[in-house]
Amino acid sequence: NAGVMQNPRHLVRRRGQEARLRCSPMKGHSHVYWYRQLPEEGLKFMVYLQKENIIDESGMPKERFSAEFPKEGPSILRIQQVVRGDSAAYFCASSPWDLSSYEQYFGPGTRLTVT
Amino acid sequence: DAKTTQPPSMDCAEGRAANLPCNHSTISGNEYVYWYRQIHSQGPQYIIHGLKNNETNEMASLIITEDRKSSTLILPHATLRDTAVYYCIVRVERNAGNMLTFGGGTRLMVKP
Numbered sequence: 005n006a007g008v009m010q011n012p013r014h015l016v017r018r019r020g021q022e023a024r025l026r027c028s029p030m031k032g033h034s035h036v037y038w039y040r041q042l043p044e045e046g047l048k049f050m051v052y053l054q055k056e057n058i059i060d061e062s063g064m065p066k067e068r069f070s071a072e073f074p075k076e077g078p079s080i081l082r083i084q085q086v087v088r089g090d091s092a093a094y095f096c097a098s099s100p101w102d103l104s105s106y107e108q109y110f111g112p113g114t115r116l117t118v119t
Numbered sequence: 120d121a122k123t124t125q126p127p128s129m130d131c132a133e134g135r136a137a138n139l140p141c142n143h144s145t146i147s148g149n150e151y152v153y154w155y156r157q158i159h160s161q162g163p164q165y166i167i168h169g170l171k172n173n174e175t176n177e178m179a180s181l182i183i184t185e186d187r188k189s190s191t192l193i194l195p196h197a198t199l200r201d202t203a204v205y206y207c208i209v210r211v212e213r214n215a216g217n218m219l220t221f222g223g224g225t226r227l228m229v230k231p
Contacts, residue, residue, distance in 0.1 A: 046221040110162030
């Protein structure tokens with residue numbers, strides 16, 4: 005059973021470009037979470053999605069950031085017009101539909117560098 | 120949200136037990152204590168969780184005090200590969216989700 009997959013693992017963008025980060029949850033998992041980790045800091049929750057629904061986006065910046073988890077395909081975290089402050093590691097986690105399982109399984113992360 | 124307090128760093132000799140403390144004095148009765156770790160440059164890894172009783176699995180043991188205001192994660196025989204940042208997290212249910220709120224964690228250095 006493959007774990008959570010994220011791609012690309014490393015992404016370099018110039019200021020003003022768009023960044024698209026992909027996350028494929030574990031098989032059978034229908035809940036996806038995105039977290040951001042700035043250099044030398046802990047992980048911060050960004051958004052929680054189920055298939056075709058955003059459940060909690062309380063951690064998302066108000067502008068330039070969006071997330072989706074379509075019926076088919078991976079979850080996408082999209083950052084428009086990137087700035088240097090967006091440079092960070094972005095982690096995706098998934099959990100099964102049964103919320104009695106409290107574990108979240110994390111992917112290896114995408115390291116975004118904005119030049 | 121119940122906040123957690125952990126020492127920023129700890130050292131442990133290889134082969135010895137590593138005891139990582141966590142204070143969560145404002146924990147509510149239905150909140151669980153979770154432990155995750157993050158090995159350098161990797162995604163966090165679930166270790167263990169508990170509500171009231173002590174828990175043990177193949178990775179670690181979790182000891183929760185009777186008043187639930189603190190807990191200790193025990194790695195019984197630490198290895199060099201256990202060098203990581205360990206996060207103690209109290210889970211809060213919000214919007215039917217279960218997002219994790221990470222604090223600063225404890226940076227455990229296992230030394231030969």
